[in-house]
Amino acid sequence: MPRQSRFVLPNYPHHVIQRGHNRQVVFAGDDDYLYYLGTLQEWKAQLGCKVYAYCLMTNHVHLVIDPGDDPEHLGLLMKRLAGRQTRYVNALEKRSGSLWEGRYKSSPVQADAYLRACCRYVELNPVRAGMVDDPASYRWSSCPAKVGRIKQPWLDLDPFYLSLGESDVQRAEKYAAWLRETIPESEWRLIREATQRGQLTAHKRFAEELSEKYGRRLVQRGPGRPRKD
Template identity: 55%
Template sequence: MPRQARVIVPGLPHHIVQRGHNRQAVFIEEQDYAYYLSNLREWKQALDLKVYSYCLMTNHVHLVVGANDELTAIPQLMKRLAARQTRYVNAMERRSGSLWEGRYKVSAIDTDEYLLSCCRYVELNPVKARMVVCAEDYPWSSYAARTGRQRASWLDEPPTYSALAGSPSERAAIYEKFVSDTTQSSADSLISSAVASNKLTGGSRFIDEVERRTGIRVEMRRPGRPRKEF
C-alpha cells in the first residue's frame, strides 16, 4: 500500500510528529531537550515559521507549527532539527547511525475548529503517558510558557488563543481550564488518527477547501465533531 502523501498548506498551522528510530530514546539528559529547543527557536526564526505548541517526549516530539507561503519551510525545519540532534547525540554517545524514523508525520489543521484542541492534545501527552499528574509539571512542553509560568518570548500565540479574552491572565485562565479536562474527546481521536496517517485535522468542508487551494485530492474520512472549545 502506498504511503499517504504529506500535504503542507500555506498559511495554516500543522501538527507534526517525529519519532525516534525503532522508538528508541531521543532525549535522555536535560541538555538533550534544551539543545533541541534552542535549535527549534533558531530555525523557526530563520525560516519565518510560527511555533504555537511543542512537547518533547522521551522518544518522540510533537510540534504545532504555522506555515508561511514557502512550501519547503516546514520540511527544511524538520530536516535541520533532525540532522543537528542526530549529530549531537552521536557525538555525545560516540555512536553513528540514524536517530529518527525516516519520515515525520504532518497534518494541516483547521484553525477555527481544531488549533487549540491540537495544542491541548500536544501538551497533555506527558499526562496521558502518566509521566506527570498535571501538564504544568512537565518541563519540556509549551504549556508552562503558554500559561505564564515560564518565559519563552519566541513561542507564538495561536490566533484562536488570542481571541479568548482581552488580557493575558484571562486567556491563561480560560486555557488552563480547557487543558485541565483530560478526558478523551472525539477531537483527540481525530487529531491522533489524522497525524498518524498524514491526513487533515478537520471536517469535510475543511478538506474540500484544502483540496481546492492545493489541487491535491485528499482521501475523505468520516468527519469528527470537535468538542466545543470555548
C-alpha cells in the same frame, strides 16, 4: 507502490510527530531537550515559521507549526531539527547512524476549528502517558509558558489563546482552566488518525473542498462500505 508525498499547506498550522528510530530514547537528559529547543527557536525564526505548541517526550516529539508563505519550510525546519540533534547525540555518545525514524508524520490543521484542539492534544501528551497529573508541570512543553509559569518569548500565541483575555494573567488562567475541561474521545481520535494518515485535521466539508481543489484524497474514511449518494 510509491510513497505519497507529504501534503503541506502555506499559512496553515500542521500537527507534526517525529519518533526516535525503533522508538529509542532521543532525549536522555536536560541538555538534550535544551539543545533541541535551541535549534527550534533558531530555525523557526530563520525560516519564518510559527510554533504554536510543542511537547518533547523521551522518544518522540509533537509540534504544531505554521510554515508561513512557503510550504517547503516545514520540511526544511524538520530536517534541521533532526539533523542537528542526530549530530549532537552521535558526538556525545561516539556513535553513528540515525536517531529518528525516516519520515515524520504531519497533518494540516483547519485553523479556526481545530488549532486549539491540536495544541491541547500536544500539551496533554505527558498526562496521557502517565508522567504527570498537571500538564503545566511538564518542563518540556509549551504548556508552562501558556499558563504563565515561565516566559518563552519565541513561542507564538494562536488567535484562540489571545482571545482568552485582555492581559497575560487572564489568558494564562483561562487557558489552564480550559485544559482541565472534559475532552470528547472523538476529538482525540480525529487528531490521532489524521496525523497517522497524513490527512487533514478538519471538518469533513472543509476537507472535501480541499480534496477537490488539490485533486487528492484528504478525507478520513471509516471502516465499512462507502455510503451511497
